[in-house]
Amino acid sequence: MRLCLASASAGRLKVLTGAGITPTVHVSQVDEEAILDGMAGAPIAEQVLALAKAKAEAVAETTGEELILGGDSMFDMAGQIVGKPHTVEVARERLRAMRGNSGVLHTGHWLITPRGAVGGVSSATVHVGHMTDEEIEGYLATEEPLHVAGSFTIDGYGGPFIDRIEGDPHGVTGLSLPLFRDLLGQLGYTIMELWDGR
Template sequence: MTVPLLLASQSPARLSTLRSVGIEPEVLVSGVDEDAVLAALTATHREQGWGTPDPADAVLALARAKAEHIAAEYDTGAIVLGCDSMLELEGEIYGKPATAQIARERWQAMRGRTGVLHTGHWLVDDREDGSHGSLGATSSTTVHFADLSDDEIDAYIATGEPLQVAGAFTVDGLGGAYVTGIEGDYHGVVGVSLPLLRDLVTQLGVAFHDLRA
């Protein structure tokens, strides 16, 4: 019997990645206030004397908030998967750029350099007969960027793609030409780490192949 999976993300890349391995999830996008989630995480870290949250913790907190929001708001009857991604580059954290100018400035900082793409994954077992467990982990992959010219940066931004994705780049789309190599999980850079997802659902007592339609 197929175990239903619900993707709490509007990312086409995440949906495509799951479909590529035979998983056809339902999709519901959460209305989580990401700034509020990060502010609460930062406050907790300061109260505990832990300093500033690192990017791996930040994306995990956002992924958890998304999954738990959907599980709380809807009777999903499924395993709910929340995800979030950020690029870490020389101590700076980059999510989706809000404007073309921000994307341009980011690529001017990124070109010829190396960053780490962090993708948080959180699962909530919201099945009536499931374990009702809740757990997650972060996939972190090193990404090497090509040394783009200003004209190349402008041409890429003109496509609109960089404005839609964390870190202002893709590895599976138009941005693939500007990534010279990765160290780690390719799918984690795309948006959902399949090996990590397999490990997490296994911990919930579900075989990965049972997610396939």
Template sequence: MRLVLASASPARLAVLRAAGVDPVVVVSGVDEDAVAASLPDPTPEELVTALAMAKARAVVDATGDEHRDAVVVGCDSMLVVDGPDGQEVVGKPGTVERARQRWATVAGRTGHLVTGHAVVRLRDGAAAAEVAGSERTLVRFGAPTEAELEAYLATGEPLAVAGGFTLDGYGGWFVEGVDGDPSSVIGISLPLTRRLLAEVGVSVVDLWRPASAS
């Protein structure tokens, strides 16, 4: 059995590989804005879970013939922060200016990184079961100096990650700590994924690479 990761995120791939799983990576190509627009006033958990499931289902449709006995895992993350107009849900900044604004909001404060997870079990190339869930983790941000922040923005890293920061890259210098599951902040919660796999009848240990290949 193979685990198919419906994500282009190198961080999620690295988490799984470090935890003994060598997934097949298939990028979903889902229009995230269209999925989000179809949801009537979703909570952050509902939003990221719907996006994760859309990604997983798209990959099932695209690869079911190739991966007939597999589990497809989709994920999506958003940062929830308190803004001037109340609670705000933010994804990837995309531009330096938006990333700078994100850091102006969170520096020296806290936010919640919410990651949605979806698991689809494939049998004979068809979806036999699917489950979803989410994980919320408190992130305590440091306060980088202006020079530090400009240097971080210049790396390009914060532009393409949820909330404009990472825990496992350059951004880790500016995160004081997390209360909850750190793997979820990186992009995929190992404990939650293990529980979801069990719900579709798959033990995570059956996905580990053989000890001789480690």
């Protein structure tokens, strides 16, 4: 049995391969902004789950893959959704606001299988260290924070600036292995069935 990852996230792929699961990757072309516009005011957890579901369903419509996992993440900082900044200016502003503070990273997963579909959300509180202006500029120069929810990672250049995490660390990298295992179990599968060489 083989898993299809409906995501372009290098972080999600890294988590899976590190756990002994090498998926195929099919990136969906869903209009995330349109989905979010239709959910204005909804809790962040519902929004990330809706995006994960849309990605998985879009890939399911175009491939013959048996198991498809979609995912999406958003960072909640003082009640404000902090997605991918895309520009240095936005990332700089966010990192300055985040230093010395904490927020909640929500990661939604949607799993589609021949036995049905199920989804869930993993949440973890992330405590950001007191980054100096020099450290922020150095981090921005790597371009890593431009393409990730919350403008930071814990498994790359951003790792040294995260003081601690309360909750599932895998969820912060974009794919919660415990949640994924639970979703598989709800539909009668085991994580071992996906391990390479099985």
